[in-house]
Amino acid sequence: AQKITQTQPGMFVQEKEAVTLDCTYDTSDQSYGLFWYKQPSSGEMIFLIYQGSYDEQNATEGRYSLNFQKARKSANLVISASQLGDSAMYFCAMRELSYSGAGSYQLTFGKGTKLSVIP
Protein backbone atom coordinates (compact mmCIF):
# COMPACT_ATOMS: atom_id res chain seq x y z
CA ALA A 1 0.00 0.00 0.00
CA GLN A 2 1.18 3.49 -0.75
CA LYS A 3 2.34 5.40 2.28
CA ILE A 4 1.47 8.79 0.83
CA THR A 5 -1.49 9.31 -1.50
CA GLN A 6 -2.16 12.48 -3.41
CA THR A 7 -5.36 11.87 -5.36
CA GLN A 8 -5.36 15.05 -7.45
CA PRO A 9 -2.91 14.82 -10.36
CA GLY A 10 -3.84 18.34 -11.43
CA MET A 11 -5.77 21.29 -10.01
CA PHE A 12 -6.78 24.69 -11.30
CA VAL A 13 -7.47 27.71 -9.12
CA GLN A 14 -8.38 31.30 -9.89
CA GLU A 15 -5.87 33.90 -8.80
CA LYS A 16 -6.61 35.27 -5.30
CA GLU A 17 -8.77 32.26 -4.42
CA ALA A 18 -7.88 29.63 -1.82
CA VAL A 19 -7.08 26.06 -2.81
CA THR A 20 -6.73 22.79 -0.89
CA LEU A 21 -4.35 20.06 -2.00
CA ASP A 22 -5.17 16.64 -0.57
CA CYS A 23 -2.76 14.24 1.10
CA THR A 24 -3.51 11.05 2.99
CA TYR A 25 -0.89 8.87 4.62
CA ASP A 26 -0.53 5.40 6.01
CA THR A 27 1.66 4.55 8.99
CA SER A 28 1.51 2.45 12.11
CA ASP A 29 4.06 4.67 13.86
CA GLN A 30 2.85 6.99 16.59
CA SER A 31 5.64 9.46 15.94
CA TYR A 32 5.97 10.89 12.46
CA GLY A 33 6.28 14.14 10.58
CA LEU A 34 4.54 15.43 7.48
CA PHE A 35 6.09 17.83 4.99
CA TRP A 36 4.91 19.76 1.97
CA TYR A 37 7.23 20.83 -0.82
CA LYS A 38 6.77 22.99 -3.89
CA GLN A 39 8.59 22.15 -7.12
CA PRO A 40 8.37 24.89 -9.76
CA SER A 41 9.23 24.21 -13.38
CA SER A 42 12.85 25.15 -12.65
CA GLY A 43 13.09 21.93 -10.64
CA GLU A 44 14.17 22.86 -7.13
CA MET A 45 12.33 21.42 -4.11
CA ILE A 46 11.18 24.19 -1.82
CA PHE A 47 10.20 23.31 1.75
CA LEU A 48 6.83 24.86 2.64
CA ILE A 49 5.53 23.53 5.93
CA TYR A 50 5.92 20.82 8.56
CA GLN A 51 3.45 19.11 10.91
CA GLY A 52 4.46 16.73 13.66
CA SER A 53 2.16 13.92 14.70
CA TYR A 54 2.05 15.22 18.28
CA ASP A 55 1.44 18.83 17.33
CA GLU A 56 -1.98 19.85 18.55
CA GLN A 57 -2.21 22.98 16.43
CA ASN A 58 -2.31 22.99 12.66
CA ALA A 59 0.92 24.34 11.19
CA THR A 60 0.87 27.66 9.38
CA GLU A 61 3.53 29.48 7.38
CA GLY A 62 2.37 32.70 5.77
CA ARG A 63 -0.19 31.83 3.11
CA TYR A 64 0.29 28.11 3.70
CA SER A 65 -1.55 26.13 6.32
CA LEU A 66 -1.81 22.44 6.95
CA ASN A 67 -5.20 20.94 7.77
CA PHE A 68 -4.09 18.01 9.93
CA GLN A 69 -6.72 15.40 10.76
CA LYS A 70 -4.87 12.67 12.59
CA ALA A 71 -7.76 10.23 12.97
CA ARG A 72 -8.42 10.39 9.24
CA LYS A 73 -4.68 10.32 8.46
CA SER A 74 -4.92 13.35 6.26
CA ALA A 75 -2.62 16.36 5.96
CA ASN A 76 -4.08 18.69 3.37
CA LEU A 77 -2.24 21.83 2.29
CA VAL A 78 -4.28 25.01 2.07
CA ILE A 79 -2.92 27.91 0.04
CA SER A 80 -4.78 31.14 0.63
CA ALA A 81 -4.98 34.02 -1.86
CA SER A 82 -3.34 32.11 -4.72
CA GLN A 83 -0.75 33.90 -6.83
CA LEU A 84 0.49 33.17 -10.34
CA GLY A 85 3.83 32.17 -8.81
CA ASP A 86 2.11 29.35 -6.94
CA SER A 87 1.80 27.39 -10.19
CA ALA A 88 3.99 24.33 -9.56
CA MET A 89 4.04 20.69 -8.53
CA TYR A 90 3.30 20.13 -4.87
CA PHE A 91 4.52 17.09 -2.98
CA CYS A 92 3.40 15.71 0.35
CA ALA A 93 6.00 13.64 2.23
CA MET A 94 6.19 11.70 5.48
CA ARG A 95 9.03 10.80 7.79
CA GLU A 96 8.44 8.03 10.29
CA LEU A 97 10.36 8.85 13.44
CA SER A 98 10.50 5.60 15.36
CA TYR A 99 14.10 5.45 16.43
CA SER A 100 15.54 2.08 15.60
CA GLY A 101 19.23 2.88 15.87
CA ALA A 102 19.72 2.49 12.15
CA GLY A 103 16.64 4.48 11.18
CA SER A 104 16.93 6.12 7.84
CA TYR A 105 14.79 9.21 8.42
CA GLN A 106 13.75 8.65 4.87
CA LEU A 107 11.17 10.95 3.41
CA THR A 108 8.47 9.05 1.53
CA PHE A 109 6.86 11.19 -1.14
CA GLY A 110 3.50 11.18 -2.83
CA LYS A 111 3.19 11.41 -6.63
CA GLY A 112 2.45 15.11 -6.47
CA THR A 113 -0.30 17.51 -7.56
CA LYS A 114 0.24 19.98 -10.38
CA LEU A 115 -1.36 23.28 -9.45
CA SER A 116 -2.13 25.83 -12.13
CA VAL A 117 -3.19 29.34 -11.10
CA ILE A 118 -5.39 31.10 -13.65
CA PRO A 119 -5.24 34.91 -13.96
Add this chain to the structure above:
Amino acid sequence: EAQVTQNPRYLITVTGKKLTVTCSQNMNHEYMSWYRQDPGLGLRQIYYSMNVEVTDKGDVPEGYKVSRKEKRNFPLILESPSPNQTSLYFCASSSGWPTATEAFFGQGTRLTVV
Protein backbone atom coordinates in the same frame (compact mmCIF):
# COMPACT_ATOMS: atom_id res chain seq x y z
CA GLU B 1 20.74 31.97 5.14
CA ALA B 2 20.07 28.26 5.69
CA GLN B 3 20.83 26.37 2.53
CA VAL B 4 21.89 23.18 0.83
CA THR B 5 24.21 23.78 -2.10
CA GLN B 6 24.66 21.26 -4.89
CA ASN B 7 27.07 21.47 -7.77
CA PRO B 8 26.86 21.29 -10.67
CA ARG B 9 23.27 22.19 -11.55
CA TYR B 10 23.54 20.60 -14.99
CA LEU B 11 25.89 17.91 -16.22
CA ILE B 12 26.17 15.97 -19.46
CA THR B 13 28.70 13.17 -19.43
CA VAL B 14 29.63 10.01 -21.29
CA THR B 15 29.15 6.44 -20.17
CA GLY B 16 31.90 5.26 -17.86
CA LYS B 17 33.44 8.62 -17.00
CA LYS B 18 33.60 9.00 -13.23
CA LEU B 19 31.86 12.02 -11.78
CA THR B 20 31.12 13.60 -8.41
CA VAL B 21 28.18 15.75 -7.45
CA THR B 22 28.97 17.86 -4.42
CA CYS B 23 26.57 18.77 -1.62
CA SER B 24 27.16 21.12 1.26
CA GLN B 25 24.87 22.38 4.03
CA ASN B 26 25.34 25.23 6.51
CA MET B 27 22.78 24.24 9.14
CA ASN B 28 24.92 21.80 11.17
CA HIS B 29 22.44 19.04 10.36
CA GLU B 30 23.38 15.49 11.30
CA TYR B 31 21.31 13.80 8.65
CA MET B 32 21.98 14.08 4.92
CA SER B 33 20.69 12.04 2.00
CA TRP B 34 20.57 11.76 -1.77
CA TYR B 35 17.45 11.23 -3.87
CA ARG B 36 16.82 10.79 -7.53
CA GLN B 37 13.63 11.90 -9.22
CA ASP B 38 12.35 10.14 -12.32
CA PRO B 39 9.06 10.60 -14.20
CA GLY B 40 6.45 8.14 -12.98
CA LEU B 41 8.71 6.88 -10.18
CA GLY B 42 8.79 9.94 -7.95
CA LEU B 43 11.66 10.57 -5.54
CA ARG B 44 13.67 7.60 -4.37
CA GLN B 45 16.40 7.61 -1.76
CA ILE B 46 19.87 6.53 -2.93
CA TYR B 47 22.04 6.83 0.20
CA TYR B 48 21.83 8.54 3.54
CA SER B 49 24.16 9.52 6.34
CA MET B 50 23.28 9.80 10.01
CA ASN B 51 26.52 11.62 10.87
CA VAL B 52 30.20 11.85 9.99
CA GLU B 53 31.55 8.49 8.80
CA VAL B 54 28.08 6.89 9.11
CA THR B 55 26.43 6.11 5.79
CA ASP B 56 23.96 3.51 4.58
CA LYS B 57 22.06 2.43 1.49
CA GLY B 58 18.66 3.73 0.60
CA ASP B 59 16.25 2.16 -1.87
CA VAL B 60 18.31 2.49 -5.07
CA PRO B 61 22.05 2.47 -4.19
CA GLU B 62 23.40 0.43 -7.13
CA GLY B 63 25.96 2.36 -9.15
CA TYR B 64 26.51 5.07 -6.53
CA LYS B 65 28.96 5.75 -3.72
CA VAL B 66 28.96 8.38 -1.00
CA SER B 67 31.27 9.57 1.74
CA ARG B 68 30.80 11.77 4.81
CA LYS B 69 34.18 12.96 6.04
CA GLU B 70 32.87 16.29 7.30
CA LYS B 71 29.48 17.11 8.77
CA ARG B 72 28.67 19.74 6.17
CA ASN B 73 29.59 17.78 3.01
CA PHE B 74 28.04 14.69 1.45
CA PRO B 75 29.23 14.08 -2.12
CA LEU B 76 27.61 11.59 -4.48
CA ILE B 77 30.02 9.61 -6.65
CA LEU B 78 29.19 7.77 -9.85
CA GLU B 79 32.25 5.66 -10.58
CA SER B 80 31.06 4.41 -13.97
CA PRO B 81 27.90 6.25 -15.01
CA SER B 82 25.43 4.57 -17.32
CA PRO B 83 22.48 6.01 -19.30
CA ASN B 84 19.97 4.64 -16.76
CA GLN B 85 21.46 7.04 -14.24
CA THR B 86 20.18 9.98 -16.25
CA SER B 87 17.96 11.70 -13.72
CA LEU B 88 17.33 14.73 -11.51
CA TYR B 89 19.33 14.37 -8.29
CA PHE B 90 18.67 16.06 -4.98
CA CYS B 91 20.73 16.32 -1.86
CA ALA B 92 18.78 16.88 1.36
CA SER B 93 19.74 17.66 4.91
CA SER B 94 17.70 17.66 8.07
CA SER B 95 17.87 17.89 11.79
CA GLY B 96 18.02 14.55 13.52
CA TRP B 97 15.96 12.54 15.94
CA PRO B 98 13.83 13.28 17.83
CA THR B 99 12.86 16.54 16.21
CA ALA B 100 13.63 16.21 12.52
CA THR B 101 11.27 19.06 11.77
CA GLU B 102 13.33 20.51 8.98
CA ALA B 103 14.28 18.88 5.71
CA PHE B 104 15.83 21.10 3.09
CA PHE B 105 16.80 20.19 -0.44
CA GLY B 106 19.51 21.47 -2.71
CA GLN B 107 18.69 23.06 -6.05
CA GLY B 108 18.96 19.76 -7.89
CA THR B 109 21.43 18.39 -10.45
CA ARG B 110 20.16 17.40 -13.87
CA LEU B 111 22.46 14.62 -15.03
CA THR B 112 22.45 13.24 -18.55
CA VAL B 113 24.62 10.21 -19.36
CA VAL B 114 25.08 9.54 -23.08
